Amino acid sequence: MKEQYSIGIDVGGTNTDIGLVNEKGTIVARTNFSTAEHNDINVYMDTIAEKVRSLLVNNNITNIEGIGIGAPNGNYYTGCIDNAPNLHFGGNIKVKKLLESRLGVPVVLSNDANAAAYGEFIYGGGRGMKHFLMVTVGTGVGSGFVVDGKLIHGHGGAAGELGHSILIPDGRQCSCGRKGCLEAYTSARGICRTCWELRNEMPEYNGVLANVDKDELTSQMIGEAANNGDALALKTFELTGHWLGLACANAVTFSSPEAIFLMGGPLKAGDVFVGPLKKSFDEHLLNIYKGTVEIRLSELKANDVAILGAAALLKNK
Amino acid sequence: MKEQYSIGIDVGGTNTDIGLVNEKGTIVARTNFSTAEHNDINVYMDTIAEKVRSLLVNNNITNIEGIGIGAPNGNYYTGCIDNAPNLHFGGNIKVKKLLESRLGVPVVLSNDANAAAYGEFIYGGGRGMKHFLMVTVGTGVGSGFVVDGKLIHGHGGAAGELGHSILIPDGRQCSCGRKGCLEAYTSARGICRTCWELRNEMPEYNGVLANVDKDELTSQMIGEAANNGDALALKTFELTGHWLGLACANAVTFSSPEAIFLMGGPLKAGDVFVGPLKKSFDEHLLNIYKGTVEIRLSELKANDVAILGAAALLKNK
Numbered sequence: 001m002k003e004q005y006s007i008g009i010d011v012g013g014t015n016t017d018i019g020l021v022n023e024k025g026t027i028v029a030r031t032n033f034s035t036a037e038h039n040d041i042n043v044y045m046d047t048i049a050e051k052v053r054s055l056l057v058n059n060n061i062t063n064i065e066g067i068g069i070g071a072p073n074g075n076y077y078t079g080c081i082d083n084a085p086n087l088h089f090g091g092n093i094k095v096k097k098l099l100e101s102r103l104g105v106p107v108v109l110s111n112d113a114n115a116a117a118y119g120e121f122i123y124g125g126g127r128g129m130k131h132f133l134m135v136t137v138g139t140g141v142g143s144g145f146v147v148d149g150k151l152i153h154g155h156g157g158a159a160g161e162l163g164h165s166i167l168i169p170d171g172r173q174c175s176c177g178r179k180g181c182l183e184a185y186t187s188a189r190g191i192c193r194t195c196w197e198l199r200n201e202m203p204e205y206n207g208v209l210a211n212v213d214k215d216e217l218t219s220q221m222i223g224e225a226a227n228n229g230d231a232l233a234l235k236t237f238e239l240t241g242h243w244l245g246l247a248c249a250n251a252v253t254f255s256s257p258e259a260i261f262l263m264g265g266p267l268k269a270g271d272v273f274v275g276p277l278k279k280s281f282d283e284h285l286l287n288i289y290k291g292t293v294e295i296r297l298s299e300l301k302a303n304d305v306a307i308l309g310a311a312a313l314l315k316n317k
Numbered sequence: 318m319k320e321q322y323s324i325g326i327d328v329g330g331t332n333t334d335i336g337l338v339n340e341k342g343t344i345v346a347r348t349n350f351s352t353a354e355h356n357d358i359n360v361y362m363d364t365i366a367e368k369v370r371s372l373l374v375n376n377n378i379t380n381i382e383g384i385g386i387g388a389p390n391g392n393y394y395t396g397c398i399d400n401a402p403n404l405h406f407g408g409n410i411k412v413k414k415l416l417e418s419r420l421g422v423p424v425v426l427s428n429d430a431n432a433a434a435y436g437e438f439i440y441g442g443g444r445g446m447k448h449f450l451m452v453t454v455g456t457g458v459g460s461g462f463v464v465d466g467k468l469i470h471g472h473g474g475a476a477g478e479l480g481h482s483i484l485i486p487d488g489r490q491c492s493c494g495r496k497g498c499l500e501a502y503t504s505a506r507g508i509c510r511t512c513w514e515l516r517n518e519m520p521e522y523n524g525v526l527a528n529v530d531k532d533e534l535t536s537q538m539i540g541e542a543a544n545n546g547d548a549l550a551l552k553t554f555e556l557t558g559h560w561l562g563l564a565c566a567n568a569v570t571f572s573s574p575e576a577i578f579l580m581g582g583p584l585k586a587g588d589v590f591v592g593p594l595k596k597s598f599d600e601h602l603l604n605i606y607k608g609t610v611e612i613r614l615s616e617l618k619a620n621d622v623a624i625l626g627a628a629a630l631l632k633n634k
Binding site: 073082083129130131132145147148150152153154155156157158159160161162164165166167168169176177178246249250251253254255256257258284286287288289292293 | 390399400446447448449462464465467469470471472473474475476477478479481482483484485486493494495563566567568570571572573574575601603604605606609610
């Protein structure tokens with residue numbers, strides 16, 4: 001009997017990652033391309049279809065179970081991406097329909113962070129847990145809630161938008177059009193913005209980030225500087241950890257999870273970020289929850305979890 | 318065949334309400350006493366037991382199914398009230414054990430707001446819904462989440478503490494020991510505090526609340542003044558509605574509910590409170606949720622829902 005394969009696709013604001021996944025949950029081949037360079041949804045869908053076909057041809061696979069997609073604002077019920085603030089395609093994008101018509105296989109869509117949570121649930125640190133929360137930190141900040149062993153999709157199909165809970169009323173402008181969202185503070189872009197603001201408050205600063213242009217600053221750069229002891233970068237992650245720790249403590253009041261898993265590029269900074277985050281979480285956690293919940297890093301590689309989670313959604317349809 | 322009765326008990330920071338409930342969900346008799354005047358948990362439990370026995374004797378009932386209790390920080394799994402900030406009894410109170418030993422019938426405990434949500438689910442506007450949120454506004458601010466047709470208790474048993482999510486970082490001191498909790502702004506006490514603060518900013522104010530002492534001010538008084546057009550009282554509810562609307566919009570990002578039900582004494586103020594609340598909710602709601610969720614008032618009497626919900630918990634054990 002031939003092994004059954006599926007495709008997992010992670011639609012990020014910056015890149016789109018596509019993986020060919022076997023039944024054991026191993027990504028046997030993968031490819032990616034720039035999401036940000038696409039402005040036309042039909043061209044974007046053509047590119048996805050072409051990349052999927054190439055993956056199958058290159059691996060001598062003629063038949064797949066289907067395609068699971070994790071995307072910002074991906075709606076499990078409707079199969080549409082609805083006005084995702086981090087994508088150039090506006091309106092309601094009928095991803096499921098557009099891709100099924102191109103490839104002729106079943107397509108399942110969910111919020112990218114929901115998919116990541118599902119990946120952690122099936123393959124990672126969430127195995128065996130009934131209640132946990134996944135927080136993804138990248139171009140945006142997403143989340144997925146597992147409650148009583150099931151992923152929450154909610155009434156509208158788009159539950160788990162922690163990144164767009166308002167952390168600081170009337171605070172920073174967010175890409176969603178509102179002000180003060182968690183995402184405006186702790187996404188990769190939010191981290192760069194914090195660093196830039198702090199630099200303007202530190203005229204005496206002359207470290208490695210002193211001569212970096214605003215547009216060239218990246219959260220990775222700040223993470224490396226922080227790990228080399230740079231004062232500005234350390235202060236940036238202290239503040240970012242403070243905000244994300246507070247948001248995580250707030251999230252506990254909803255579902256009382258056993259763990260909050262974190263994943264995404266900026267987490268690679270390590271202790272300089274996670275240390276202040278855990279400190280803030282402990283400080284802001286309501287006393288009745290103390291000892292019942294812990295902050296953990298995803299046990300899956302940041303690059304794998306979204307693809308695996310997306311592919312795993314097919315098992316759950 | 319004899320009709321089966323149960324007892325529902327609502328433990329509030331101010332009063333304890335006890336109701337005798339029949340199978341149809343009608344409260345056939347009720348009594349109440351002051352919680353706030355009790356400092357000793359054993360005397361408090363003796364009082365509950367005595368009141369329950371009187372209710373049964375006065376109604377010629379010799380046998381009940383059990384007792385359901387809704388209480389702040391009531392833990393469904395352990396049967397304990399854990400360090401409730403609005404109660405004078407500190408530590409972990411073994412309510413289930415203490416009451417079962419006194420009355421010899423099964424006792425089920427949950428968070429008071431969870432019980433209210435369950436009451437709305439079984440008897441009120443939440444009938445037939447799969448996803449909704451109940452927010453209770455009283456001495457404290459509580460909440461209960463129904464997700465996929467089930468009440469969320471979470472890992473630790475105390476899910477749904479929306480009142481202790483931090484709305485304004487480093488904001489008002491809350492009774493829980495932290496700062497900026499929603500409850501510090503929109504509970505009955507929070508409303509009085511807002512009114513008092515606003516009055517100090519309005520030296521020209523000479524309305525009905527001008528000569529009320531700080532300790533004598535109540536949210537009911539402010540509600541009545543607002544409905545008579547008092548500027549200070551109206552401004553108080555505008556701000557309170559603004560904050561609660563923002564918190565409700567944030568809550569939607571978690572579970573994407575079909576409705577948010579509101580109940581509690583201060584809601585009796587009506588449109589002067591609910592109007593600004595809905596306005597703020599609409600302003601702060603992430604665009605993908607628009608049209609999928611509505612703010613509604615509980616369809617059960619504020620005095621009934623907690624007792625009915627508590628009694629209904631017995632059906633769910």
